[in-house]
Amino acid sequence: MPERYGPWETAYTLFRRWQIDGTWARVLKKLQVKADAAERHPGCLYKRDKRGVTTAHQAGQGP
Incomplete structure (x- = not known):
């Protein structure tokens, strides 16, 4: 954890x-x-379209 956030115990408590x-x-x-x-x-x-939700790597692929 970067020093600018202080001790890890403080960040964890928050x-x-x-x-x-x-x-x-x-x-x-x-x-x-x-x-x-x-x-x-x-x-x-993910990106929504009218058919439902398709992943970016599936978009444009055939059945």
């Missing part, structure tokens, strides 16, 4: 606090709303 109080769940939900608005899913290569 991470756990945010996990317990629901901060991470709220962040994820907002990111998912933005990704859906952009028709993309965060963290992967």
Whole structure:
């Protein structure tokens, strides 16, 4: 972990606090709303189309 974040115990304590109080769940939900608005899913290569969800490496391939 980079020194600029301080001791790992401090970062872990903050991470756990945010996990317990629901901060991470709220962040994820907002990111998912933005990704859906952009028709993309965060963290992967999915793209929505009218037929459903296809991965980027499958797009344009035949049956």
